[in-house]
Amino acid sequence: xxxxxxxxxxxxxxxxxxxxxxxxxxxxxxxxxxxxxxxxxxxxxxxxxxxxxxxxxxxxxxxxxxxxxxxxxxxxxxxxxxxxxxxxxxxxxxxxxxxxxxxxxxxxxxxxxxxxxxxxxxxxxxxxxxxxxxxxxxxxxxxxxxxxxxxxxxxxxxxxxxxxxxxxxxxxxxxxxxxxxxxxxxxxxxxxxxxxxxxxxxxxxxxxxxxxxxxxxxxxxxxxxxxxxxxxxxxxxxxxxxxxxxx
Amino acid sequence: xxxxxxxxxxxxxxxxxxxxxxxxxxxxxxxxxxxxxxxxxxxxxxxxxxxxxxxxxxxxxxxxxxxxxxxxxxxxxxxxxxxxxxxxxxxxxxxxxxxxxxxxxxxxxxxxxxxxxxxxxxxxxxxxxxxxxxxxxxxxxxxxxxxxxxxxxxxxxxxxxxxxxxxxxxxxxxxxxxxxxxxxxxxxxxxxxxxxxxxxxxxxxxxxxxxxxxxxxxxxx
Numbered sequence: 202x203x204x205x206x207x208x209x210x211x212x213x214x215x216x217x218x219x220x221x222x223x224x225x226x227x228x229x230x231x232x233x234x235x236x237x238x239x240x241x242x243x244x245x246x247x248x249x250x251x252x253x254x255x256x257x258x259x260x261x262x263x264x265x266x267x268x269x270x271x272x273x274x275x276x277x278x279x280x281x282x283x284x285x286x287x288x289x290x291x292x293x294x295x296x297x298x299x300x301x302x303x304x305x306x307x308x309x310x311x312x313x314x315x316x317x318x319x320x321x322x323x324x325x326x327x328x329x330x331x332x333x334x335x336x337x338x339x340x341x342x343x344x345x346x347x348x349x350x351x352x353x354x355x356x357x358x359x360x361x362x363x364x365x366x367x368x369x370x371x372x373x374x375x376x377x378x379x380x381x382x383x384x385x386x387x388x389x390x391x392x393x394x395x396x397x398x399x400x401x402x403x404x405x406x407x408x409x410x411x412x413x414x415x416x417x418x419x420x421x422x423x424x425x426x427x428x429x430x431x432x433x434x435x436x437x438x439x440x441x442x443x444x445x446x447x448x
Numbered sequence: 449x450x451x452x453x454x455x456x457x458x459x460x461x462x463x464x465x466x467x468x469x470x471x472x473x474x475x476x477x478x479x480x481x482x483x484x485x486x487x488x489x490x491x492x493x494x495x496x497x498x499x500x501x502x503x504x505x506x507x508x509x510x511x512x513x514x515x516x517x518x519x520x521x522x523x524x525x526x527x528x529x530x531x532x533x534x535x536x537x538x539x540x541x542x543x544x545x546x547x548x549x550x551x552x553x554x555x556x557x558x559x560x561x562x563x564x565x566x567x568x569x570x571x572x573x574x575x576x577x578x579x580x581x582x583x584x585x586x587x588x589x590x591x592x593x594x595x596x597x598x599x600x601x602x603x604x605x606x607x608x609x610x611x612x613x614x615x616x617x618x619x620x621x622x623x624x625x626x627x628x629x630x631x632x633x634x635x636x637x638x639x640x641x642x643x644x645x646x647x648x649x650x651x652x653x654x655x656x657x658x659x660x661x662x663x664x665x666x667x668x669x
Contacts, residue, residue, distance in 0.1 A: 338616040341612065342612045342616065345612055345613075346600070346613060349603045349605065349606075349609055362659060362663050362666065365659070366617065367617075369655065370620075373648070373651075376620075377619065378619075378623065380624075380644075381627060
């Protein structure tokens with residue numbers, strides 16, 4: 202029963218599977234993203250208050266959603282690596298970081314672009330915006346710590362500990378930021394007051410969320426494959442692979 | 449418990465034999481807080497308005513500065529490794545060191561904060577609450593800081609990296625500490641913020657020593 206779990210731990214097995222699966226996933230991802238964008242940008246109705254600016258939602262919400270999900274995946278993979286000393290888990294955890302940071306930056310950026318026409322300002326110190334900014338800091342800290350170590354094994358373990366500390370802290374930070382915000386000002390403009398979303402807007406959004414998830418998996422597989430080749434460069438199967446690809 | 453007392457005594461005697469390094473964070477706290485009137489405005493009402501934030505940010509930074517002195521030399525000369533080899537549990541070492549760190553840096557900050565409060569025109573009650581909030585909040589800072597310093601202690605450019613790692617984790621304490629003082633200065637109820645600071649202290653007492661001990665073992669390996 203645990204066989205697949207141990208197979209997963211073998212870099213070689215993971216590399217071959219990821220290589221086979223990636224093209225199919227990419228095709229699925231591109232078609233979903235195209236469908237989502239066409240539905241969202243052309244066929245979905247404009248908002249009755251916000252007009253066409255609401256369409257940035259189809260990028261913004263999936264990006265914000267992914268930014269949080271990836272941090273949890275990163276921490277869980279790090280914990281698996283610490284507990285079972287599994288090489289692959291650390292590789293997954295480390296490969297997650299830059300993708301997660303990219304999604305967080307994207308969410309902040311699209312949020313700022315969306316904020317200007319709707320709230321009249323690029324940035325407000327609203328609870329959600331602030332937590333997202335702190336999440337970006339946590340990602341950057343993780344990446345900085347990992348690159349500061351010369352020894353890969355120590356780097357993996359140290360950044361896994363940091364990711365776990367961060368994941369315990371995220372709910373506390375989120376809660377404290379929300380408290381802080383309500384202390385300073387009452388109802389802000391931040392909560393978009395719209396009726397529960399119409400299905401013509403909901404479908405493109407859901408499609409985009411799935412497409413972004415697939416994008417994450419595809420990019421993650423690419424990064425993992427690179428990381429495996431780099432770390433296993435002394436292994437005979439990697440040498441054979443490189444020799445074969447040169448011909 | 450005996451080991452805890454031994455480590456604390458050892459840390460304190462190290463401190464009292466080489467005073468200078470341990471006085472820096474306190475001097476830093478006083479100097480940074482006195483820069484703000486010069487930079488922002490000497491106007492009393494404005495100063496009282498920014499005082500809670502200034503005191504708390506300066507306290508965070510000076511505690512961050514103090515961490516290095518407690519872990520760096522013990523890591524480099526192998527004392528930490530010897531303590532671990534002698535069978536003392538890692539989390540106990542962290543707990544004792546964080547306690548000594550708080551006695552040497554945190555407690556003086558708590559005691560000197562009212563004077564800074566007077567300089568920044570904070571009224572009496574808010575000043576007392578600032579002291580109380582620092583008393584509950586600074587031990588958590590020492591404990592969380594211990595995680596960060598143990599992750600970076602073996603690195604060449606650990607100092608700046610430590611700041612990057614630890615400051616985001618300090619944010620909840622900063623928010624509740626400063627807002628307790630602010631609430632007290634406008635006559636609102638501040639017990640909620642203090643209770644949450646206490647809850648954070650309990651949580652970090654339970655979890656931080658384990659995380660920091662794991663980090664210490666990674667750095668030593």
